[in-house]
Amino acid sequence: MKLVTKLTITALAVLSLSACQTRQADQTQTAKVSNRASNASVARSAYNFDSEDIKVPAYFDTQGLQNCTFNPATESDACPLKKPTVRMYFAGTDVGGEGQGVEALREYDDKQLLFMLENQFAGINRFRIITRDDDVISAEKQTFMEQQGARALAERAGSQKVLKPDFIVKLDTLRTVKSEGSITGWMDYTLELTTAVLNPFTRELMSYPNLGKIRVKSEDVRERNELKYVMVNNRYETGFRYHDPAHVNAVINDMTSRGIDILLTRMLSEMPATAQVLGIKGNQVSLDRGQNAGVLPNETMIIFQYEAGFVEPIGVANVNPSRNSAVGEIAVWKNSDLAEQVERSAANGIYRPSNGTKIFAVSVGTPAGFLESRT
Incomplete structure (x- = not known):
């Protein structure tokens, strides 16, 4: 048909x-x-x-x-x-x-x-x-x-x-x-x-x-x-x-x-959901977009730095949205110099990107359990 x-x-x-x-x-x-x-x-x-x-x-x-x-x-x-x-x-x-x-x-x-x-x-x-x-x-x-x-x-x-x-x-x-x-x-x-x-x-x-x-x-x-x-x-x-x-x-x-x-x-x-990272404190990450940008509950999102066209992963987070923002927990940090630097800075306060660099979060697919919750 x-x-x-x-x-x-x-x-x-x-x-x-x-x-x-x-x-x-x-x-x-x-x-x-x-x-x-x-x-x-x-x-x-x-x-x-x-x-x-x-x-x-x-x-x-x-x-x-x-x-x-x-x-x-x-x-x-x-x-x-x-x-x-x-x-x-x-x-x-x-x-x-x-x-x-x-x-x-x-x-x-x-x-x-x-x-x-x-x-x-x-x-x-x-x-x-x-x-x-x-x-x-x-x-x-x-x-x-x-x-x-x-x-x-x-x-x-x-x-x-x-x-x-x-x-x-x-x-x-x-x-x-x-x-x-x-x-x-x-x-x-x-x-x-x-x-x-x-x-x-x-x-x-x-x-x-x-x-x-x-x-x-x-x-x-x-x-x-x-x-x-x-x-x-x-x-x-x-x-x-x-x-x-x-x-x-x-x-x-x-x-x-x-x-x-x-x-x-x-x-x-x-069609991955994308949001910009406002800050990282400890293992907690704050995003500037949520349900309004299609972020779903228990979304698995890659946290990465984007600068001058280059992408460098930092970690992976479990994210839950509110209507216009989202919060998540970085579950695993990438084994890299950048990730270690960000992790150290976030352990002592709120890490915020600077000097023109930006950090984003992007989803990797359908969250586990999402389909079951809609049946």
Whole structure:
């Protein structure tokens, strides 16, 4: 099936899966891939790093941070943290397989997938998502007009303009089903998601973000015995109701949720959160940006010095945001002369960068436990 999604990619620099494996392999941990299924990749806890693991991840951006105001209505294009405005689409549905269960699989409502995707991406606060839930929007406008009057509705609509998307992210899906066994059998479902980014105004097919293909199998979300059924005289007798769209939709929803989680972890690796370090006191670090810049709870962030285009890591910290700032604890210091100098200075007071040098923090991927806390 084809899903189309609009993403604003001003700050979106994409890390291909191969690059993620080579550049960040020592900063993320990936579950073992089995049966060609895809798995979520999450950041290693800052407390599990060694000195040699402390490296700046790919695609960080510190140029122009002073231009950021974090007012979404007036944010400058010069701000590298300006949130992309995104609209998401599905282009169509491809269903494969034959025999039992195919017809029920065709009846899956793709709008559910679209709304799941919108909700998950909006929740990380690194995008501005334009919802396509037209039914809810229309119903609310009608209710507002009935309660407040047509004039009030016109004034509200005039003061808040509809967002203009910058990019489209197209999601294609393929759902397949295979049944095994003749009398006692099992239904095996597979969901594949592929993405493409389009500029709707230039008609350009963008090379980024290149999130690759995501494949989810029913056995990734359900015990196989839950999908077992029994046939008698070529007719369904008992077990999993593969012919009932409601039961099939429940399985596909779980698979979809897992696929979106995997997509989210890849995107968070490709769009690291960045903040400037205000000061370091002991092992405590203070950052000038927080939830407003997409910093997530228990974020693993590399602390590094940036001077004259050169990057030198100092340590790795576990960071928690407030709305407009963040605090963290440096869990491991880099084994280097600079890190030792900063650590000594921070032990005797508050260390602040000077002489034109700046210290930044950049995330390395999806925080451990983040996906579980959103389910």
